[in-house]
Amino acid sequence: xxxxxxxxxxxxxxxxxxxxxxxxxxxxxxxxxxxxxxxxxxxxxxxxxxxxxxxxxxxxxxxxxxxxxxxxxxxxxxxxxxxxxxxxxxxxxxxxxxxxxxxxxxxxxxxxxxxxxxxxxxxxxxxxxxxxxxxxxxxxxxxxxxxxxxxxxxxxxxxxxxxxxxxxxxxxxxxxxxxxxxxxxxxxxxxxxxxxxxxxxxxxxxxxxxxxxxxxxxxxxxxxxxxxxxxxxxxxxxxxxxxxxxxxxxxxxxxxxxxxxxxxxxxxxxxxxxxxxxxxxxxxxxxxxxxxxxxxxxxxxxxxxxxxxxxxxxxxxxxxxxxxxxxxxxxxx
Numbered sequence: 001x002x003x004x005x006x007x008x009x010x011x012x013x014x015x016x017x018x019x020x021x022x023x024x025x026x027x028x029x030x031x032x033x034x035x036x037x038x039x040x041x042x043x044x045x046x047x048x049x050x051x052x053x054x055x056x057x058x059x060x061x062x063x064x065x066x067x068x069x070x071x072x073x074x075x076x077x078x079x080x081x082x083x084x085x086x087x088x089x090x091x092x093x094x095x096x097x098x099x100x101x102x103x104x105x106x107x108x109x110x111x112x113x114x115x116x117x118x119x120x121x122x123x124x125x126x127x128x129x130x131x132x133x134x135x136x137x138x139x140x141x142x143x144x145x146x147x148x149x150x151x152x153x154x155x156x157x158x159x160x161x162x163x164x165x166x167x168x169x170x171x172x173x174x175x176x177x178x179x180x181x182x183x184x185x186x187x188x189x190x191x192x193x194x195x196x197x198x199x200x201x202x203x204x205x206x207x208x209x210x211x212x213x214x215x216x217x218x219x220x221x222x223x224x225x226x227x228x229x230x231x232x233x234x235x236x237x238x239x240x241x242x243x244x245x246x247x248x249x250x251x252x253x254x255x256x257x258x259x260x261x262x263x264x265x266x267x268x269x270x271x272x273x274x275x276x277x278x279x280x281x282x283x284x285x286x287x288x289x290x291x292x293x294x295x296x297x298x299x300x301x302x303x304x305x306x307x308x309x310x311x312x313x314x315x316x317x318x319x320x321x322x323x324x325x326x327x328x329x330x331x332x333x
Contacts, residue, residue, distance in 0.1 A: 010264070014174070017170055018170070020033060021033060021162075021163045021166050021167075024163075027161075027162050027163075030162040030163055030166055031162045032274065032275065032278050033166055034162055034165050034166045034169055034234065035274050036270060036271050036274045036275065037166065037169035037170050037172075037173045038169055038227055038230060038231060038234075039250075039251065039254060039270040039273070039274050040173055040254075040266070040267045040270040040271070041169070041172060041173055041176055041223060041224075041226070041227040041230070042060075042064060042223070042224055042227050042251045042254075042270075043251055043254040043255050043258070043266040043267065043269060043270045044173075044176050044177065044180050044223055044263060044266055044267070045060070045063075045176075045219075045220045045221070045222070045223025045224045045227070046060050046220060046224070046251050046252065046254075046255050046266075047180070047255050047260065047261065047263065047266045048180065048183065048192075048216055048219050048220040048223070049216050049217060049220040050252065050255055050260060051255055051260035051261035051262070051266065051309065052183070052184060052189060052192040052193065052196065052216065052261060053192040053195055053196055053212065053213065053216035054192075054195060054196030054197075054199075055115060055195075055213065055216060055217070056112065056113075056115055056116040056119070057115070057116075057119045057217075057220070058116050058119055058120050058123070058245075058248050058249070058252060059103075059118075059119035059120050059121070059122040059123025059124070059126070059245075059248060060119070060123070060220070060224060060248050060251055060252070061123055061224075061243045061244070061245070061247040061248040061251070062099075062103075062122055062123040062125075062126035062127070062243070063096050063099055063100060063220070063221040063224035063225050063228070064224045064225070064227060064228045064231070064243055064247065065126055065127070065130060065228060065238075065240075065242070065243035066095060066096055066099050066126065066225055066228065067092045067095075067096050067224060067225030067226060067227065067228025067229045067231075067232075068228035068229065068231050068232040068238045068242065068243070069130065069140060069146070069228075069232075069238060070088075070091065070092045070095050070096075070225070070228075070229070071088055071089075071092050071149070071228065071229040071232040071233060071238075072146040072149050072232050072238050073146075074087075074088045074091060074092075075088050075149055075150040075232075075233070076146055076147075076148055076149045076150060077148050078141065078146050082150055084153070085150075085152045085153050085154060085233070086154075088229065089226065089229050092225050092226060092228070092229040093222055093225060093226055095225065096221045096222050096224060096225020096226065096228070097218045097219075097221060097222045097225070098218075099221050099225070100214075100217040100218040100219070100220060100221025100222065101214055101217065101218050101221075103119065103122050103217060103221075104213060104214045104216075104217030104218065105214065106118070107119070108209075108210055108213055108214075111199065120245070123245060123248055124245065126243070127240055127243055127244065127245070130240040130243065131143055131240045140240070142240075143239070143240060143241075144239075145237055145238050145239030145240065146237060146238050147236070147237040148236065148237075149232050149233065149235070149236045149237060149238070150233070151233055151236065152168060152233045154168075159233070165234050168230070169230060169234075172226070172230065173267075176223055176226075177263060177267070180263045181263055183219065184261075184263065188212065188215060191207050191208075191212045192212060192216060194207050195207065195209055195212055195213070196261075250273060253269070253273055253295070254266060254269035254270045254272075254273045255269060256269070256299075256305060257269040257272060257273065257295065257298065257299070257305055257306060258270070258272075258305050258306055258307060259304060259305025259306055259307040259308045259309055260305060260309060261309030262305065262307045262308060262309040264307055265305050265306055265307030265308070265309065268306055268307060269305070269306065272306070276291050276294065277291050
């Protein structure tokens, strides 16, 4: 019975997610569900870097901001550009991936706290650039941000209401979820697992740690940049304060709370972190205190997260070789 439940649970959850806005009591609740989908996208991206590859990135919000501002540059009156939504998102994805490689390349030899400090610096530099690049040439709009951003338009249908955005974000979330599962179970996923467990041992066994790390940074940044483009299209505006260091901590909390390495766990973590402050809203100024206390209790009794990751202990089906051997064959990919 339990096996049947585990098998069909994702389908039941997906059906519930599809029907949720139809029974939503008001548009505000629908907006909260949109935010849950958005932060679940970000959590899945950070899970690639932190959960799969074991690289502590606390400047992750920088890629989120890059995606948002690139979308704003290409689909707003700021530069007089109003490119089609699909083309803008394709450009956002490429720029975000390049940014991930750009920050990943100088940090390949760093580990642990040193890597965290460098990524923190990258996040703060990105935020400062967004604030000050309004003079002598107005690029980012400075503290005032950019407004009047074009909404998504798909096949002539303009996305304007929260319920429309919800289904757009949900469809993107499902696609990213499937991609994350495929990556986790692929040979590069085994290489990431080897790096996460012991980087020196993985390198000694033939894992190309340089390529694997860059792939993790690039893919994680791609997910964050895409989510940033969706945020800009939803808010119809972007501001530097949308991408403070606190956002990186919130996303990291979602990954840790849900269970690092578990794709369904990080989605659950995003839902908890976004929804709980709204549930406690009636407590006014004490709601964040109650929220923080509940998170402490959860981490005391569930230190590995709500849904701890369970990596398979055998090699992928296409080979009988151990994980290190799988990674060795893909070292040059």
